[in-house]
Amino acid sequence: MNIYVLLKRTFDTEEKISVNNGVITDDGAEYIINPYDEYAVEEAINLRDEHGGEVTVVTIGEEEAEKQLRTALAMGADKAVLINTEDDLEEGDQFTTVKILEAFFEDKEVDIILGGNVAIDEASGQVGPRLAERLDIACVTTITDIKVDGTTVNIERDVEGDVEKVETSLPLLVTCQQGLNEPRYPSLPGIMKAKKKPLDELEIDDLDLDEDEVEPKTKTTEIFLPPEKEAGKVLEGEVDDQVKELVSLLKTEAKVL
Ligand SMILES: Cc1cc2nc3c(=O)[nH]c(=O)nc-3n(C[C@H](O)[C@H](O)[C@H](O)COP(=O)(O)OP(=O)(O)OC[C@H]3O[C@@H](n4cnc5c(N)ncnc54)[C@H](O)[C@@H]3O)c2cc1C
Structure with a gap:
């Protein structure tokens, strides 16, 4: 099977983190x-071990993302690709990311692409479904179980705590949800082997894309942290007095009564 994983490096x-002049400052943050x-x-490694084939992990990002790709290789992926946008693009959004991935997959034989349900930093949950649409393949989100039998695929997906069972077929894109598996820690031999595994680096030029074609469709107008929470108030005294004070505070301070 030709198995691909979409991997994002996040803080x-x-x-x-702090926000200064509308810009997130993540100096020193762990990625x-x-x-x-x-x-x-x-899951990609498990599918490969069961059905044969190869796992390729793909990320769009900067040079530093090599570290996370090497970790995926140390876990057991076979190959990694870094699409490095550092020199070409200053801005990007979900359109940019999907447009670049679409160009990457154009000449690939794909059986299954696995991505995350959502990225924990920007959390739009758009990349997987949008890419499947562009590649014209089936898409199932928030999966918690997957069984492949030939080209038939049986999936369980999380629907707000309930389980939905879906039957579909390859080629397919899925997005992964908590509960699907327990990701392994890279072993020492895995880390040693990962150093020699192929990690290709591409730029958008190599995908026959130019900057105009991947220009973001959205603009972030403001970024700010939520207001600091004020300290809570503990009421003291007799219960009757506490109730009176609480009602009064709800009227005068919280203004909810
Ligand atoms: C060239 C470029 C410049 C950017 N510049 C900015 C910027 O200036 N400011 C800013 O706030 N954001 C920037 N971004 C990030 C971008 O806005 C989003 O983070 C990105 O489109 C993914 O959206 P999301 O984080 O909501 O992911 P979601 O859609 O929530 O992610 C779901 C899944 O999609 C896959 N995925 C998401 N992103 C990637 C990726 N990069 N590579 C591989 N797989 C991925 C992963 O499997 C992930 O779990 C830039 C992105 C690019 C490509």
């Missing part, structure tokens, strides 16, 4: 594989 949302993409890498 860890546990990290402290990771988007957690939903870890499920995708793990």
